[in-house]
Each structure stands twice: as structure tokens, then as C-alpha cells.
């Protein structure tokens with residue numbers, strides 16, 4: 001295996017409804033990737049909205065701008081060998097595909113992970129209390145309730161967080177990264 005392939009960065013792109021498990025899986029994966037010698041950087045949707053995308057709202061236009069910004073930073077980092085984890089709802093397929101194309105154009109890998117759970121499960125889970133408010137009409141343009149979510153067509157990984165434990169979902173993602181030879185650096189270091 002050439003040095004170049006060993007050094008290949010990637011963007012692990014989580015997409016899915018609020019409360020589906022994007023942040024939880026990010027937190028589970030970061031230490032595991034670091035253990036393998038990978039430089040990891042996280043772009044979490046909630047956090048990005050407080051700095052990089054501060055002031056943006058939830059119209060389609062603002063959501064697209066938010067995702068393009070996350071995609072832009074992901075591209076810069078992953079083309080320099082970083083393992084980026086982007087965890088934002090990213091409801092629109094076209095923009096996710098646009099980000100994929102830009103990351104891949106720079107020679108890095110784009111790995112789309114659909115964090116899937118039924119709306120019923122998410123409402124029952126309601127980790128942040130947002131579904132209750134959205135269903136009561138207190139939050140407008142809430143993805144999955146009053147705003148669209150376009151499922152990925154051919155994601156590299158699908159995890160079903162209403163049927164799997166966090167450990168199972170994280171293991172599924174790691175083994176896909178392994179299959180895609182994106183954890184090779186670990187072997188090079190060892």
C-alpha cells in the first residue's frame with residue numbers, strides 16, 4: 001500500500017433527525033479513531049450554529065448555507081489527512097451530495113452515515129425535549145415534524161439507533177471504515 005493511501009483523510013458525515021444519535025456516535029468514535037493514530041476533528045451541528053454559522057436560521061436557504069460551511073471546513077481538513085466527523089441533521093440530499101463531490105474532488109473520502117430511527121422512537125426518546133415543543137407548534141420548521149428530511153439514497157453505512165446499542169452502531173461504522181481502508185494509518189504506525 002502506498003504512503004499516499006495510508007495518509008488519506010476522510011469525512012465521516014452523519015445525517016439524521018434530531019435525537020437520532022449523531023452526537024452520541026461521534027463521542028463514541030472519537031477516542032476509538034484517536035487510538036488508531038488518526039487526527040480527528042469534530043464539526044457538530046449544534047456547536048457550529050453557535051459560532052461558524054451563528055445567526056443562521058432554519059429556512060432551506062440558511063440550512064443549506066450551514067451545511068455548505070460545514071462541508072467547506074470538512075474538505076479543508078480531510079484533504080490534509082484529518083479524519084473529520086460532521087454531525088448535523090443535513091436534511092437535503094442535494095447539498096449532502098454537493099459536499100461529497102467537493103471532498104472527493106480533493107482526494108479525500110466521504111463516508112455518509114445515515115443515523116436512522118423511527119419518528120415514534122424519537123418522540124418517545126425526546127432527548128432534548130424538542131419534539132414535544134415541535135408537535136405543540138412551539139418550534140416551527142422542525143425537521144421530521146414540520147420540515148422535510150430527505151433520506152440518503154446510497155449511504156455507506158446505515159445505523160438503526162432504535163434497534164441497536166450505541167456500541168453496535170459504533171462498531172458497524174468502524175468496520176465500514178476498515179473495509180474502505182481508511183484506518184490504514186493505524187497499521188502504518190504500529
Ligand code: ADP
Pocket residue numbers: 016017018019020021022023024025087115125127160161162164165166167169
Ligand atoms: P443527535 O445528535 O442526532 O441529535 P443525540 O446523540 O443527542 O442525537 O441523542 C441520541 C440519543 O439516543 C442518546 O440519548 C443515545 O443514548 C440514544 N441512543 C440509543 N441507541 C443509540 C444508538 N445505537 N446510537 C446512537 N444513539 C443511541
